[in-house]
Amino acid sequence: MRVIAIVNQKGGCGKTTTAVNLAGALAADGNRVLVVDLDPQAHATLALGADPERIDENLYEVFADPDGPGRLPRICIPAGSNLDVAPSGIVLSALEQKLASEPVETRTARLAQALDTLGDRYDFALIDCAPNVGLLTFNALRAAREVIVPLETSFFAIHGVQKLLETIALLAERIGHELQVRILPTLYDGRTRYARQTLGEIREMFKDLCFDTVIRQNVKLREAASRGRPINAVARSANGAHDYAALAIEVAASAPDVALQPLVTDDSPSREVVVRFRDTRATDVRIAGDFNGWVPDKGVRSLIEAEGETRIWTKILHLAPGRYQYRYVVDGEWREDPDNPDGVASQVGGRKISKTSCTTSSRSRSAPRILPASARPARRRWRCRSSPFPSRAATWCARRSHGT
Numbered sequence: 283m284r285v286i287a288i289v290n291q292k293g294g295c296g297k298t299t300t301a302v303n304l305a306g307a308l309a310a311d312g313n314r315v316l317v318v319d320l321d322p323q324a325h326a327t328l329a330l331g332a333d334p335e336r337i338d339e340n341l342y343e344v345f346a347d348p349d350g351p352g353r354l355p356r357i358c359i360p361a362g363s364n365l366d367v368a369p370s371g372i373v374l375s376a377l378e379q380k381l382a383s384e385p386v387e388t389r390t391a392r393l394a395q396a397l398d399t400l401g402d403r404y405d406f407a408l409i410d411c412a413p414n415v416g417l418l419t420f421n422a423l424r425a426a427r428e429v430i431v432p433l434e435t436s437f438f439a440i441h442g443v444q445k446l447l448e449t450i451a452l453l454a455e456r457i458g459h460e461l462q463v464r465i466l467p468t469l470y471d472g473r474t475r476y477a478r479q480t481l482g483e484i485r486e487m488f489k490d491l492c493f494d495t496v497i498r499q500n501v502k503l504r505e506a507a508s509r510g511r512p513i514n515a516v517a518r519s520a521n522g523a524h525d526y527a528a529l530a531i532e533v534a535a536s537a538p539d540v541a542l543q544p545l546v547t548d549d550s551p552s553r554e555v556v557v558r559f560r561d562t563r564a565t566d567v568r569i570a571g572d573f574n575g576w577v578p579d580k581g582v583r584s585l586i587e588a589e590g591e592t593r594i595w596t597k598i599l600h601l602a603p604g605r606y607q608y609r610y611v612v613d614g615e616w617r618e619d620p621d622n623p624d625g626v627a628s629q630v631g632g633r634k635i636s637k638t639s640c641t642t643s644s645r646s647r648s649a650p651r652i653l654p655a656s657a658r659p660a661r662r663r664w665r666c667r668s669s670p671f672p673s674r675a676a677t678w679c680a681r682r683s684h685g686t
Protein backbone atom coordinates (compact mmCIF):
# COMPACT_ATOMS: atom_id res chain seq x y z
CA MET A 283 0.00 0.00 0.00
CA ARG A 284 1.29 3.44 -0.90
CA VAL A 285 0.71 5.94 1.89
CA ILE A 286 0.56 9.55 0.74
CA ALA A 287 0.17 12.46 3.16
CA ILE A 288 -1.42 15.63 1.80
CA VAL A 289 0.12 18.43 3.79
CA ASN A 290 0.29 22.21 3.91
CA GLN A 291 -0.03 24.34 7.01
CA LYS A 292 -1.73 26.99 4.92
CA GLY A 293 -5.51 26.74 5.06
CA GLY A 294 -7.71 26.55 2.00
CA CYS A 295 -5.05 25.53 -0.54
CA GLY A 296 -6.90 22.40 -1.68
CA LYS A 297 -5.67 19.60 0.61
CA THR A 298 -9.10 18.10 1.22
CA THR A 299 -10.20 18.66 -2.37
CA THR A 300 -7.06 16.85 -3.51
CA ALA A 301 -7.45 13.96 -1.04
CA VAL A 302 -11.06 13.33 -2.03
CA ASN A 303 -10.80 13.80 -5.78
CA LEU A 304 -7.45 12.13 -6.27
CA ALA A 305 -8.90 9.22 -4.29
CA GLY A 306 -11.97 9.21 -6.57
CA ALA A 307 -9.80 9.23 -9.70
CA LEU A 308 -7.47 6.48 -8.44
CA ALA A 309 -10.49 4.39 -7.45
CA ALA A 310 -12.03 4.87 -10.89
CA ASP A 311 -8.79 3.51 -12.36
CA GLY A 312 -9.34 0.28 -10.39
CA ASN A 313 -7.21 1.02 -7.32
CA ARG A 314 -8.54 0.33 -3.84
CA VAL A 315 -8.25 3.59 -1.96
CA LEU A 316 -8.65 4.68 1.64
CA VAL A 317 -8.95 8.36 2.56
CA VAL A 318 -7.73 8.94 6.11
CA ASP A 319 -9.31 12.12 7.44
CA LEU A 320 -6.83 13.46 9.94
CA ASP A 321 -8.38 16.90 10.24
CA PRO A 322 -10.78 17.55 13.16
CA GLN A 323 -12.79 19.77 10.77
CA ALA A 324 -13.80 16.45 9.12
CA HIS A 325 -14.15 18.04 5.68
CA ALA A 326 -12.95 14.94 3.83
CA THR A 327 -15.43 12.82 5.77
CA LEU A 328 -18.22 15.20 4.75
CA ALA A 329 -17.00 15.46 1.15
CA LEU A 330 -17.23 11.67 0.94
CA GLY A 331 -20.83 11.63 2.07
CA ALA A 332 -20.49 10.65 5.74
CA ASP A 333 -21.89 12.78 8.56
CA PRO A 334 -19.29 13.03 11.36
CA GLU A 335 -22.07 13.70 13.89
CA ARG A 336 -23.70 10.37 13.21
CA ILE A 337 -20.62 8.18 13.26
CA ASP A 338 -20.11 6.13 16.44
CA GLU A 339 -16.40 5.46 16.12
CA ASN A 340 -13.84 7.56 14.33
CA LEU A 341 -10.08 8.00 14.27
CA TYR A 342 -10.15 9.33 17.82
CA GLU A 343 -10.53 5.77 19.14
CA VAL A 344 -7.70 4.60 16.89
CA PHE A 345 -5.37 7.18 18.43
CA ALA A 346 -6.60 7.34 22.01
CA ASP A 347 -7.22 3.72 23.02
CA PRO A 348 -4.30 1.45 23.87
CA ASP A 349 -5.59 -1.16 21.40
CA GLY A 350 -6.69 1.60 19.02
CA PRO A 351 -4.47 0.90 15.98
CA GLY A 352 -6.15 -2.50 15.58
CA ARG A 353 -9.52 -0.79 15.32
CA LEU A 354 -8.80 1.02 12.07
CA PRO A 355 -10.23 -1.66 9.75
CA ARG A 356 -13.52 -1.51 11.69
CA ILE A 357 -14.05 2.24 11.47
CA CYS A 358 -13.55 2.49 7.68
CA ILE A 359 -16.77 3.45 5.90
CA PRO A 360 -17.54 2.71 2.24
CA ALA A 361 -17.64 5.93 0.20
CA GLY A 362 -17.97 4.55 -3.32
CA SER A 363 -16.69 1.79 -5.53
CA ASN A 364 -13.11 0.91 -4.42
CA LEU A 365 -13.22 3.86 -2.03
CA ASP A 366 -13.43 4.01 1.78
CA VAL A 367 -12.94 6.77 4.33
CA ALA A 368 -11.53 6.55 7.85
CA PRO A 369 -13.67 9.30 9.39
CA SER A 370 -12.72 12.19 11.59
CA GLY A 371 -14.66 14.33 14.06
CA ILE A 372 -14.14 17.46 16.12
CA VAL A 373 -13.08 15.26 19.04
CA LEU A 374 -9.73 14.69 17.28
CA SER A 375 -8.75 18.19 18.34
CA ALA A 376 -8.51 16.89 21.94
CA LEU A 377 -5.90 14.27 21.04
CA GLU A 378 -2.87 16.48 21.39
CA GLN A 379 -3.71 17.05 25.06
CA LYS A 380 -4.84 13.48 25.70
CA LEU A 381 -1.58 11.99 24.43
CA ALA A 382 0.69 14.69 25.86
CA SER A 383 2.08 12.44 28.60
CA GLU A 384 3.04 9.62 26.20
CA PRO A 385 6.60 9.45 24.87
CA VAL A 386 6.98 11.12 21.48
CA GLU A 387 8.07 7.84 19.91
CA THR A 388 4.76 6.11 20.65
CA ARG A 389 2.31 8.96 20.20
CA THR A 390 3.66 9.81 16.76
CA ALA A 391 3.63 6.19 15.56
CA ARG A 392 -0.07 5.51 16.14
CA LEU A 393 -1.24 6.00 12.55
CA ALA A 394 1.65 4.00 11.08
CA GLN A 395 0.76 1.09 13.38
CA ALA A 396 -2.91 1.39 12.48
CA LEU A 397 -2.21 1.38 8.72
CA ASP A 398 -0.04 -1.70 9.18
CA THR A 399 -3.10 -3.59 10.42
CA LEU A 400 -4.80 -3.08 7.03
CA GLY A 401 -2.46 -5.50 5.28
CA ASP A 402 -3.06 -5.46 1.53
CA ARG A 403 -6.65 -4.29 1.74
CA TYR A 404 -5.87 -1.04 -0.11
CA ASP A 405 -3.50 0.07 -2.86
CA PHE A 406 -3.43 3.68 -1.65
CA ALA A 407 -4.03 5.47 1.64
CA LEU A 408 -4.37 9.24 1.18
CA ILE A 409 -4.10 11.20 4.41
CA ASP A 410 -5.85 14.56 4.53
CA CYS A 411 -4.04 16.70 7.10
CA ALA A 412 -5.19 19.72 9.09
CA PRO A 413 -3.66 23.14 8.34
CA ASN A 414 -0.94 22.87 10.98
CA VAL A 415 2.08 20.72 11.71
CA GLY A 416 0.95 19.25 15.04
CA LEU A 417 0.74 15.74 16.43
CA LEU A 418 -1.68 14.44 13.79
CA THR A 419 0.38 15.74 10.87
CA PHE A 420 3.50 14.30 12.48
CA ASN A 421 1.68 10.94 12.61
CA ALA A 422 0.83 11.30 8.93
CA LEU A 423 4.44 12.02 7.97
CA ARG A 424 5.63 9.07 9.97
CA ALA A 425 3.15 6.74 8.28
CA ALA A 426 3.79 8.05 4.77
CA ARG A 427 6.60 7.61 2.27
CA GLU A 428 5.20 10.27 -0.04
CA VAL A 429 3.92 13.78 0.52
CA ILE A 430 1.82 15.95 -1.75
CA VAL A 431 1.90 19.67 -0.97
CA PRO A 432 -1.00 21.45 -2.67
CA LEU A 433 0.11 24.96 -3.45
CA GLU A 434 -2.27 27.70 -4.42
CA THR A 435 -0.86 29.61 -7.39
CA SER A 436 -0.41 32.87 -5.47
CA PHE A 437 2.58 34.83 -4.20
CA PHE A 438 1.93 34.35 -0.46
CA ALA A 439 1.43 30.63 -0.88
CA ILE A 440 4.88 30.27 -2.47
CA HIS A 441 6.40 32.29 0.31
CA GLY A 442 5.13 29.94 3.03
CA VAL A 443 5.88 26.67 1.31
CA GLN A 444 9.67 26.97 1.57
CA LYS A 445 9.30 26.97 5.33
CA LEU A 446 7.03 23.93 5.16
CA LEU A 447 9.52 21.99 3.04
CA GLU A 448 12.24 22.75 5.59
CA THR A 449 9.95 21.53 8.37
CA ILE A 450 9.16 18.32 6.47
CA ALA A 451 12.86 17.71 5.84
CA LEU A 452 13.56 18.21 9.53
CA LEU A 453 10.77 15.84 10.54
CA ALA A 454 11.93 13.25 8.00
CA GLU A 455 15.35 13.38 9.60
CA ARG A 456 13.86 12.81 13.03
CA ILE A 457 11.57 10.06 11.77
CA GLY A 458 14.49 8.37 10.10
CA HIS A 459 12.98 7.63 6.73
CA GLU A 460 12.94 9.40 3.39
CA LEU A 461 9.88 11.25 2.20
CA GLN A 462 9.28 11.88 -1.48
CA VAL A 463 7.76 15.36 -1.54
CA ARG A 464 5.96 16.82 -4.55
CA ILE A 465 4.28 20.15 -5.13
CA LEU A 466 0.83 20.32 -6.71
CA PRO A 467 -0.21 23.71 -8.10
CA THR A 468 -3.88 24.26 -7.27
CA LEU A 469 -6.65 26.83 -7.68
CA TYR A 470 -5.07 27.92 -10.95
CA ASP A 471 -6.88 30.53 -13.00
CA GLY A 472 -5.14 30.45 -16.37
CA ARG A 473 -7.12 33.47 -17.58
CA THR A 474 -5.03 35.84 -15.49
CA ARG A 475 -1.47 36.78 -16.33
CA TYR A 476 -0.70 36.86 -12.62
CA ALA A 477 -1.61 33.17 -12.21
CA ARG A 478 0.38 32.20 -15.31
CA GLN A 479 3.42 34.06 -14.03
CA THR A 480 3.08 32.56 -10.57
CA LEU A 481 2.80 29.06 -12.03
CA GLY A 482 5.98 29.77 -14.00
CA GLU A 483 7.72 30.81 -10.79
CA ILE A 484 6.53 27.69 -8.98
CA ARG A 485 7.86 25.48 -11.78
CA GLU A 486 11.12 27.38 -11.85
CA MET A 487 11.52 27.17 -8.10
CA PHE A 488 10.58 23.52 -7.58
CA LYS A 489 11.50 22.05 -10.98
CA ASP A 490 11.12 18.24 -10.88
CA LEU A 491 9.45 18.38 -7.48
CA CYS A 492 6.46 19.91 -9.19
CA PHE A 493 3.76 17.74 -10.73
CA ASP A 494 3.10 18.31 -14.43
CA THR A 495 -0.58 18.36 -13.58
CA VAL A 496 -2.09 21.67 -12.50
CA ILE A 497 -5.46 21.80 -10.76
CA ARG A 498 -7.50 24.56 -12.30
CA GLN A 499 -10.16 26.51 -10.46
CA ASN A 500 -13.43 24.80 -11.10
CA VAL A 501 -16.66 25.50 -9.28
CA LYS A 502 -17.80 21.91 -9.91
CA LEU A 503 -15.24 20.79 -7.33
CA ARG A 504 -17.09 22.81 -4.68
CA GLU A 505 -20.44 21.46 -5.84
CA ALA A 506 -19.19 17.87 -5.76
CA ALA A 507 -17.93 18.38 -2.17
CA SER A 508 -21.31 19.68 -1.11
CA ARG A 509 -22.92 16.60 -2.62
CA GLY A 510 -20.57 14.31 -0.71
CA ARG A 511 -18.98 12.74 -3.79
CA PRO A 512 -15.71 12.96 -5.71
CA ILE A 513 -16.09 15.05 -8.84
CA ASN A 514 -15.73 12.12 -11.23
CA ALA A 515 -18.90 10.65 -9.72
CA VAL A 516 -21.00 13.75 -10.42
CA ALA A 517 -19.41 15.74 -13.27
CA ARG A 518 -17.09 13.52 -15.27
CA SER A 519 -16.51 16.03 -18.03
CA ALA A 520 -15.70 19.01 -15.76
CA ASN A 521 -12.18 20.44 -15.79
CA GLY A 522 -11.79 19.41 -12.16
CA ALA A 523 -12.47 15.77 -13.07
CA HIS A 524 -9.94 15.93 -15.92
CA ASP A 525 -7.30 17.51 -13.73
CA TYR A 526 -7.63 14.98 -10.94
CA ALA A 527 -7.72 12.13 -13.48
CA ALA A 528 -4.43 13.45 -14.89
CA LEU A 529 -3.02 13.71 -11.37
CA ALA A 530 -4.06 10.12 -10.65
CA ILE A 531 -2.15 9.01 -13.73
CA GLU A 532 0.93 10.90 -12.63
CA VAL A 533 0.72 9.62 -9.07
CA ALA A 534 0.14 6.01 -10.09
CA ALA A 535 3.06 6.28 -12.48
CA SER A 536 5.51 7.68 -10.01
CA ALA A 537 5.66 5.17 -7.19
CA PRO A 538 8.97 5.64 -5.42
CA ASP A 539 10.10 2.19 -6.56
CA VAL A 540 9.01 2.50 -10.19
CA ALA A 541 11.94 3.06 -12.48
CA LEU A 542 12.70 2.51 -16.10
CA GLN A 543 15.15 -0.29 -16.34
CA PRO A 544 16.65 -1.72 -19.48
CA LEU A 545 16.53 -5.54 -19.46
CA VAL A 546 19.05 -5.69 -22.26
CA THR A 547 21.37 -2.75 -22.53
CA ASP A 548 22.03 -1.50 -25.98
CA ASP A 549 24.52 1.06 -27.11
CA SER A 550 22.58 1.89 -30.25
CA PRO A 551 21.40 5.50 -30.50
CA SER A 552 17.81 6.45 -29.85
CA ARG A 553 15.76 7.50 -32.82
CA GLU A 554 12.84 9.81 -33.37
CA VAL A 555 9.49 8.09 -33.61
CA VAL A 556 6.50 10.17 -34.58
CA VAL A 557 2.94 9.24 -33.71
CA ARG A 558 -0.21 11.18 -34.46
CA PHE A 559 -3.60 11.35 -32.83
CA ARG A 560 -6.53 12.88 -34.76
CA ASP A 561 -9.67 14.24 -33.11
CA THR A 562 -12.17 17.03 -33.65
CA ARG A 563 -13.39 17.46 -30.08
CA ALA A 564 -10.40 16.77 -27.83
CA THR A 565 -8.80 19.78 -26.17
CA ASP A 566 -5.81 18.05 -24.61
CA VAL A 567 -4.01 14.96 -25.88
CA ARG A 568 -0.91 13.52 -24.25
CA ILE A 569 0.99 10.30 -24.57
CA ALA A 570 2.24 8.20 -21.67
CA GLY A 571 4.14 4.96 -21.67
CA ASP A 572 6.93 3.05 -20.07
CA PHE A 573 9.34 5.16 -22.14
CA ASN A 574 8.47 8.24 -20.03
CA GLY A 575 7.58 6.58 -16.73
CA TRP A 576 3.85 6.91 -17.58
CA VAL A 577 4.00 10.64 -16.98
CA PRO A 578 1.90 12.15 -19.78
CA ASP A 579 4.03 13.97 -22.36
CA LYS A 580 7.16 13.86 -20.22
CA GLY A 581 10.18 14.01 -22.50
CA VAL A 582 7.92 14.24 -25.54
CA ARG A 583 7.91 17.03 -28.11
CA SER A 584 4.34 17.85 -28.95
CA LEU A 585 2.95 19.75 -31.94
CA ILE A 586 -0.64 20.50 -32.83
CA GLU A 587 -1.58 20.75 -36.48
CA ALA A 588 -4.95 21.17 -38.16
CA GLU A 589 -6.61 19.35 -41.05
CA GLY A 590 -9.90 21.19 -41.61
CA GLU A 591 -11.98 20.61 -38.48
CA THR A 592 -9.69 17.86 -37.28
CA ARG A 593 -6.78 18.61 -35.01
CA ILE A 594 -3.70 16.43 -35.16
CA TRP A 595 -1.56 15.99 -32.08
CA THR A 596 1.89 15.01 -33.20
CA LYS A 597 4.13 13.41 -30.61
CA ILE A 598 7.83 13.07 -31.21
CA LEU A 599 9.48 10.46 -29.04
CA HIS A 600 13.13 9.51 -28.71
CA LEU A 601 13.32 5.77 -28.29
CA ALA A 602 16.11 3.27 -28.20
CA PRO A 603 15.32 0.02 -30.00
CA GLY A 604 13.01 -1.99 -27.78
CA ARG A 605 9.49 -2.88 -26.86
CA TYR A 606 7.25 -0.28 -25.30
CA GLN A 607 3.81 0.11 -23.82
CA TYR A 608 1.88 3.30 -24.26
CA ARG A 609 -1.50 4.94 -24.24
CA TYR A 610 -2.98 8.33 -24.96
CA VAL A 611 -4.55 10.55 -22.33
CA VAL A 612 -7.33 12.47 -24.02
CA ASP A 613 -8.86 15.19 -21.87
CA GLY A 614 -7.83 13.26 -18.79
CA GLU A 615 -9.09 9.86 -19.96
CA TRP A 616 -7.05 6.89 -21.09
CA ARG A 617 -7.49 5.88 -24.74
CA GLU A 618 -6.00 3.23 -26.95
CA ASP A 619 -4.25 4.31 -30.10
CA PRO A 620 -7.11 4.26 -32.65
CA ASP A 621 -4.61 4.02 -35.52
CA ASN A 622 -3.06 0.85 -34.22
CA PRO A 623 -5.01 -1.97 -35.86
CA ASP A 624 -3.47 -4.72 -33.76
CA GLY A 625 -5.59 -3.83 -30.73
CA VAL A 626 -7.13 -6.84 -29.02
CA ALA A 627 -9.80 -6.34 -26.40
CA SER A 628 -9.87 -8.71 -23.48
CA GLN A 629 -10.79 -8.71 -19.82
CA VAL A 630 -8.35 -8.65 -16.95
CA GLY A 631 -9.67 -8.04 -13.46
CA GLY A 632 -12.92 -6.87 -15.02
CA ARG A 633 -11.19 -4.11 -16.94
CA LYS A 634 -10.96 -3.82 -20.67
CA ILE A 635 -7.49 -3.88 -22.08
CA SER A 636 -6.03 -3.78 -25.52
CA LYS A 637 -2.68 -4.87 -26.81
CA THR A 638 -0.97 -3.70 -29.92
CA SER A 639 2.47 -4.05 -31.32
CA CYS A 640 4.49 -2.42 -34.04
CA THR A 641 8.06 -1.79 -35.05
CA THR A 642 9.82 1.19 -36.48
CA SER A 643 11.41 0.37 -39.77
CA SER A 644 13.49 3.43 -40.46
CA ARG A 645 15.66 6.00 -38.74
CA SER A 646 13.63 8.86 -40.02
CA ARG A 647 10.69 10.63 -38.50
CA SER A 648 7.96 8.40 -39.80
CA ALA A 649 4.91 6.74 -38.35
CA PRO A 650 5.70 3.31 -36.98
CA ARG A 651 5.07 0.38 -39.27
CA ILE A 652 2.48 -1.90 -37.74
CA LEU A 653 3.43 -5.56 -37.57
CA PRO A 654 1.61 -8.50 -36.02
CA ALA A 655 2.53 -9.29 -32.44
CA SER A 656 4.44 -12.39 -33.54
CA ALA A 657 6.89 -10.17 -35.39
CA ARG A 658 8.04 -8.51 -32.16
CA PRO A 659 11.74 -8.72 -31.52
CA ALA A 660 12.53 -10.94 -28.58
CA ARG A 661 15.66 -9.01 -27.71
CA ARG A 662 16.29 -5.42 -26.77
CA ARG A 663 13.39 -4.94 -24.42
CA TRP A 664 12.73 -2.23 -21.93
CA ARG A 665 10.22 -2.50 -19.22
CA CYS A 666 9.04 -0.66 -16.15
CA ARG A 667 10.28 -2.53 -13.07
CA SER A 668 6.70 -2.49 -11.87
CA SER A 669 4.61 -1.22 -14.72
CA PRO A 670 1.86 0.93 -13.27
CA PHE A 671 -0.62 0.25 -16.01
CA PRO A 672 0.03 -3.24 -17.27
CA SER A 673 -3.62 -3.85 -17.93
CA ARG A 674 -4.34 -0.69 -19.86
CA ALA A 675 -1.29 -0.30 -21.97
CA ALA A 676 -0.68 -0.84 -25.60
CA THR A 677 2.58 -2.51 -26.48
CA TRP A 678 4.80 -1.00 -29.03
CA CYS A 679 8.06 -2.20 -30.42
CA ALA A 680 10.68 0.08 -31.86
CA ARG A 681 13.36 -1.99 -33.59
CA ARG A 682 16.71 -1.19 -35.07
CA SER A 683 16.41 -1.39 -38.83
CA HIS A 684 18.59 -3.92 -40.65
CA GLY A 685 22.04 -2.76 -41.53
CA THR A 686 22.19 0.11 -39.00
Ligand SMILES: Nc1ncnc2c1ncn2[C@@H]1O[C@H](COP(=O)(O)OP(=O)(O)OP(=O)(O)O)[C@@H](O)[C@H]1O
Pocket residue numbers: 292293294295296297298299300321323325411412413468469470497498499500501503504507522
Ligand atom coordinates in the same frame (compact mmCIF):
# COMPACT_ATOMS: atom_id res chain seq x y z
N1 LIG B 1 -9.60 23.76 -7.85
C1 LIG B 1 -10.57 24.34 -7.15
N2 LIG B 1 -11.51 25.07 -7.78
C2 LIG B 1 -12.50 25.67 -7.08
N3 LIG B 1 -12.63 25.58 -5.75
C3 LIG B 1 -11.72 24.86 -5.07
C4 LIG B 1 -10.65 24.20 -5.72
N4 LIG B 1 -9.89 23.57 -4.78
C5 LIG B 1 -10.47 23.82 -3.61
N5 LIG B 1 -11.57 24.60 -3.77
C6 LIG B 1 -12.44 25.12 -2.72
O1 LIG B 1 -11.65 25.93 -1.87
C7 LIG B 1 -12.02 25.71 -0.52
C8 LIG B 1 -10.79 25.20 0.24
O2 LIG B 1 -10.41 23.96 -0.33
P1 LIG B 1 -10.01 22.73 0.60
O3 LIG B 1 -11.02 22.54 1.68
O4 LIG B 1 -9.73 21.59 -0.26
O5 LIG B 1 -8.68 23.30 1.21
P2 LIG B 1 -7.87 22.74 2.45
O6 LIG B 1 -6.44 23.01 2.18
O7 LIG B 1 -8.25 21.36 2.75
O8 LIG B 1 -8.39 23.70 3.61
P3 LIG B 1 -8.11 23.49 5.18
O9 LIG B 1 -6.71 23.91 5.40
O10 LIG B 1 -9.10 24.40 5.84
O11 LIG B 1 -8.33 22.06 5.50
C9 LIG B 1 -13.15 24.72 -0.55
O12 LIG B 1 -14.37 25.42 -0.52
C10 LIG B 1 -13.01 24.01 -1.86
O13 LIG B 1 -14.24 23.54 -2.37
Ligand SMILES: [Mg+2]
Pocket residue numbers: 297298299321325410411412
Ligand atom coordinates in the same frame (compact mmCIF):
# COMPACT_ATOMS: atom_id res chain seq x y z
MG1 LIG C 1 -8.98 20.48 4.51
